[in-house]
Amino acid sequence: MPKILVCYKWVLDEQDIRINPNDLSLDVSRAKGKISDFDRNAIEEAVLLVERLGGTVDALTYGTPAAKQSLKDVLSRGPNKVYWIQDPAAEKADAHVIATVLAGAIRRIGSYDLIICGEGSSDSYNQQMASRLAATLDLPAVTFTSQITSDNGTLKFTRKLDDCTEVATVSGPAVVSVLGEINHPRIPGLKQVLGASKKPSEEIKLADLGLSPQELTPRAIRKSVKGFVMSRKNVIFKDGDAAHKVAQLVASLAKEGLS
Amino acid sequence: MPGIFIFSENNAVAMQLLTPGLELKQVMQQPLCVIMAGSEAPEKFIAAGADKVFVLQAEKIWPEGLAVAIADLAASEQANILLVGGSLRGKNVAAQVAGRLKAGLSSDATSVSFADGALVTVRMLYAGLALCEEILTLPAVVTIPPRTFNEPIPSARLGEIKVVQGVAETRMTISDVCPIESEGADISAAQRLVTVGRGFREKSDLALAEDLAKALGAEIACTRGVAEDYHWLPIERYIGISGRKVKPELYLGAGVSGQVQHVVGMRDSKVIAAVNNDEKAPIFEAADYGIVGDIYEVLPLLTAALKN
Amino acid sequence: MSYLLTEDQQLIQKNARDFAKQYLEPMAVQLDKTGEFPAEVVKKLASHDFLGWFLPAEFGGAEVGYVSYALGVEELSRASAAVASIVVNHSSAAYAINRWGTAEQKKKYLPALAKGEKLGAVAMSEPGPSVGQGPEAVIATQQDGGYVLNGCKCYVANAGVADLYVVFGCTDPAAGAKSLTAFLVSAKAAGLEVGAKKSTMGLRARPTADVVFRNVAAEVLGTVNAGTPIAAELLAALAVAEAAQTVGVVGFAVEHAAKYAQQRVQFGRPISAFQAIQTILAEVSTNCYVARLAVYDAAALIEQGKPFTTEAAMVKLFAQRLGINSLVETLQIEGGYGYSEEMFMAKLFRDVSGTTILESPLEFPEQVIAASIA
Numbered sequence: 007m008p009k010i011l012v013c014y015k016w017v018l019d020e021q022d023i024r025i026n027p028n029d030l031s032l033d034v035s036r037a038k039g040k041i042s043d044f045d046r047n048a049i050e051e052a053v054l055l056v057e058r059l060g061g062t063v064d065a066l067t068y069g070t071p072a073a074k075q076s077l078k079d080v081l082s083r084g085p086n087k088v089y090w091i092q093d094p095a096a097e098k099a100d101a102h103v104i105a106t107v108l109a110g111a112i113r114r115i116g117s118y119d120l121i122i123c124g125e126g127s128s129d130s131y132n133q134q135m136a137s138r139l140a141a142t143l144d145l146p147a148v149t150f151t152s153q154i155t156s157d158n159g160t161l162k163f164t165r166k167l168d169d170c171t172e173v174a175t176v177s178g179p180a181v182v183s184v185l186g187e188i189n190h191p192r193i194p195g196l197k198q199v200l201g202a203s204k205k206p207s208e209e210i211k212l213a214d215l216g217l218s219p220q221e222l223t224p225r226a227i228r229k230s231v232k233g234f235v236m237s238r239k240n241v242i243f244k245d246g247d248a249a250h251k252v253a254q255l256v257a258s259l260a261k262e263g264l265s
Numbered sequence: 266m267p268g269i270f271i272f273s274e275n276n277a278v279a280m281q282l283l284t285p286g287l288e289l290k291q292v293m294q295q296p297l298c299v300i301m302a303g304s305e306a307p308e309k310f311i312a313a314g315a316d317k318v319f320v321l322q323a324e325k326i327w328p329e330g331l332a333v334a335i336a337d338l339a340a341s342e343q344a345n346i347l348l349v350g351g352s353l354r355g356k357n358v359a360a361q362v363a364g365r366l367k368a369g370l371s372s373d374a375t376s377v378s379f380a381d382g383a384l385v386t387v388r389m390l391y392a393g394l395a396l397c398e399e400i401l402t403l404p405a406v407v408t409i410p411p412r413t414f415n416e417p418i419p420s421a422r423l424g425e426i427k428v429v430q431g432v433a434e435t436r437m438t439i440s441d442v443c444p445i446e447s448e449g450a451d452i453s454a455a456q457r458l459v460t461v462g463r464g465f466r467e468k469s470d471l472a473l474a475e476d477l478a479k480a481l482g483a484e485i486a487c488t489r490g491v492a493e494d495y496h497w498l499p500i501e502r503y504i505g506i507s508g509r510k511v512k513p514e515l516y517l518g519a520g521v522s523g524q525v526q527h528v529v530g531m532r533d534s535k536v537i538a539a540v541n542n543d544e545k546a547p548i549f550e551a552a553d554y555g556i557v558g559d560i561y562e563v564l565p566l567l568t569a570a571l572k573n
Numbered sequence: 574m575s576y577l578l579t580e581d582q583q584l585i586q587k588n589a590r591d592f593a594k595q596y597l598e599p600m601a602v603q604l605d606k607t608g609e610f611p612a613e614v615v616k617k618l619a620s621h622d623f624l625g626w627f628l629p630a631e632f633g634g635a636e637v638g639y640v641s642y643a644l645g646v647e648e649l650s651r652a653s654a655a656v657a658s659i660v661v662n663h664s665s666a667a668y669a670i671n672r673w674g675t676a677e678q679k680k681k682y683l684p685a686l687a688k689g690e691k692l693g694a695v696a697m698s699e700p701g702p703s704v705g706q707g708p709e710a711v712i713a714t715q716q717d718g719g720y721v722l723n724g725c726k727c728y729v730a731n732a733g734v735a736d737l738y739v740v741f742g743c744t745d746p747a748a749g750a751k752s753l754t755a756f757l758v759s760a761k762a763a764g765l766e767v768g769a770k771k772s773t774m775g776l777r778a779r780p781t782a783d784v785v786f787r788n789v790a791a792e793v794l795g796t797v798n799a800g801t802p803i804a805a806e807l808l809a810a811l812a813v814a815e816a817a818q819t820v821g822v823v824g825f826a827v828e829h830a831a832k833y834a835q836q837r838v839q840f841g842r843p844i845s846a847f848q849a850i851q852t853i854l855a856e857v858s859t860n861c862y863v864a865r866l867a868v869y870d871a872a873a874l875i876e877q878g879k880p881f882t883t884e885a886a887m888v889k890l891f892a893q894r895l896g897i898n899s900l901v902e903t904l905q906i907e908g909g910y911g912y913s914e915e916m917f918m919a920k921l922f923r924d925v926s927g928t929t930i931l932e933s934p935l936e937f938p939e940q941v942i943a944a945s946i947a
Binding site: 101102105128135138139140141147150177178186221224225226227228231233236242248249251252253255256258259264 | 336356537
């Protein structure tokens with residue numbers, strides 16, 4: 007009957023982000039918020055584990071005040087309770103700050119058998135959170151997990167790495183990150199959405215975590231963000247018969263020094 | 266000694282990281298050190314430019330279990346920068362080290378430089394939609410994707426080799442290590458690629474692309490749909506945001522529409538060419554050269570023309 | 574429009590959109606080609622509570638209110654108006670029982686409908702000129718302490734897959750519409766025969782067929798001879814749901830056409846740069862925006878238990894014009910590309926016309942509106 011905590015992030019939907027053509031800056035004005043994609047897998051995996059083995063699932067997030075929109079969304083997906091810390095400075099927080107705040111909150115909330123994160127967030131995709139939390143909380147980290155099975159009460163984590171898979175078994179609590187392929191998050195039904203209102207959410211004040219200003223100072227700062235635009239030659243051959251177009255392409259490749 | 270440190274559980278990648286390491290060493294005027302585990306000869310790191318090599322020895326060499334040992338070593342040596350090979354294992358190690366040192370970590374940096382007293386990296390945001398310049402305070406950790414840099418050219422050099430005892434992670438046991446069946450060449454190393462997309466009607470039609478690849482001296486790659494939906498090619502051959510990233514000299518897409526998720530995986534290619542019968546296909550915006558035409562007609566003609 | 578919606582409504586809208594993307598989008602074109610009833614998808618709809626939207630929780634419904642229902646219908650319609658139509662017609666029958674059923678009837682019929690274990694349908698149209706007129710009109714005669722129905726209903730949506738029918742018949746042919754009464758009929762009742770499935774122009778995966786009644790046992794829904802006001806309100810509520818469908822289809826068509834216009838290059842420019850195209854897209858988008866607001870205003874009235882038949886008629890009138898005209902325009906934008914059968918826009922055109930059809934003269938919106946402002 008594991009006691010599980012899922013850490014998730016409320017991010018801007020990258021599909022709504024536009025690039026301003028004049029200066030390549032990002033226009034996020036139309037971007038709606040969403041639970042980061044792989045965090046949805048993390049939530050689903052936690053809920054699936056508890057459906058199989060019993061236990062509870064709590065959720066935790068650190069974000070700007072906009073993250074309040076995530077609370078009902080998360081609760082409708084299965085967790086029993088959600089904790090959240092809101093802070094306007096979260097927008098500029100780097101992975102170090104986020105991990106520091108989350109770890110501080112976890113120490114305050116209590117101990118868990120399993121802490122699950124997505125393998126990386128859909129906005130910055132740093133792929134750091136689980137490992138950082140593990141180091142900060144002095145727990146083992148099991149990252150890039152593609153499957154979790156229970157063998158007589160012992161959890162076994164299959165990890166999918168660049169060139170191999172391996173199975174990790176942990177004695178005691180662990181921090182785990184999961185891959186998107188681990189499951190297909192179910193879409194909440196109407197009753198689950200309504201049921202979310204009956205579940206508790208608790209705000210934790212950042213000031214109550216006793217973190218120093220130094221600890222809350224980002225170590226990585228964004229100096230500039232520019233939309234990526236492909237600027238290629240765009241020399242497209244569309245006139246004439248196929249043989250003609252092929253000859254044109256071959257000539258161009260030769261000019262580039264390619265055969 | 267305060268310096269620039271390098272770690273990768275893969276020695277070839279560690280060698281590649283000496284290249285940016287040497288640049289940093291030049292600018293910062295600090296020694297360059299390599300942390301390694303395993304039994305390979307540390308001397309080649311010295312030959313390639315390292316001033317000192319720390320050989321970590323532990324009871325069990327499971328690379329990620331050495332994260333604490335690496336962090337402690339970096340701390341005791343007052344490392345300013347730690348460059349880590351950006352394999353999945355490497356990213357795990359790097360983030361654990363950063364967590365332990367309460368340091369910043371820039372992931373998947375495609376460039377790293379030191380200017381005005383700060384470390385500057387460039388990396389992707391929003392699934393490749395944007396590029397971001399990050400400034401990190403020191404000490405800082407950076408993960409760099411394998412094959413971003415080439416190995417430095419070795420020379421006769423002298424340096425220090427020190428064996429260090431490390432305590433490995435004991436709370437985890439690893440078992441059932443199974444290599445992922447990789448059917449064929451590693452496309453991320455190929456200099457030329459012919460990439461097939463859903464413009465092909467049947468699996469047997471891929472022979473047209475294979476003939477072209479032979480004529481070009483290229484490897485075959487594909488889009489995600491061809492691998493994951495059609496299963497015409499193994500998933501190791503698909504290029505995309507969730508697949509392989511490639512930067513060959515020549516990328517030629519045949520029957521590839523050019524969706525953003527695919528283009529992100531190949532956009533650093535030197536020359537991009539495409540053949541597609543839909544002139545509106547997004548690939549043409551991402552290409553240097555293109556032919557609007559039927560791949561069934563164009564590919565054989567192209568193959569023949571290249572053979573001459 | 575999100576500022577008008579509660580948190581719950583926004584979540585429901587998002588979930589419906591995700592559901593449509595995951596389950597409906599991949600099969601919409603195929604369903605349209607084969608016209609096959611999507612039994613598996615209906616099961617999935619049921620498991621997400623999408624067949625009991627506004628039904629009371631005590632009967633197993635989700636009780637989310639008519640606004641959430643309309644939002645869900647709009648989102649489902651963006652991907653497959655046919656599947657949404659199955660839901661809408663089923664929900665219409667459920668609405669009738671919930672609104673006019675006795676406590677026993679609600680307890681007996683609603684739970685299975687709410688959970689999607691049974692499907693519902695409403696049988697209104699007849700071959701004759703008006704309900705109650707003509708040789709095949711459905712006539713209800715008293716028998717053995719109850720009623721039996723004789724006659725024919727045509728173009729019944731969900732016919733053949735429904736387990737329960739809400740049927741309108743006249744108890745006294747001479748009195749005509751004044752004797753119209755609503756009845757509940759089990760699909761298994763002796764003497765009920767569902768005709769061959771019709772091949773319709775659009776909404777093809779939603780079954781449509783004639784239903785013939787020969788001495789079919791029926792129980793009264795509401796009170797005897799109160800069928801006309803019942804039908805009027807039922808059709809008005811249905812009109813709002815169908816208008817939500819129309820808005821869904823049109824909204825999607827506009828986006829599809831706008832994307833096409835950005836990519837299609839003629840004379841060196843994307844056609845979205847030409848004023849003619851810009852004018853069309855602007856008009857269609859504007860009408861869609863206005864229609865959407867009207868749909869949700871009417872839905873809110875229904876949800877709050879306020880009178881809504883006039884607003885529903887206005888919504889119907891506007892959506893009818895919006896539907897066909899918008900699809901003619903978006904089809905124009907896509908030109909030959911849109912006209913060829915493989916292309917999506919042609920299917921949307923056929924579907925949208927199915928969402929704006931009039932069921933009965935009781936519905937003629939102009940009459941209802943004129944009467945209300947007289």
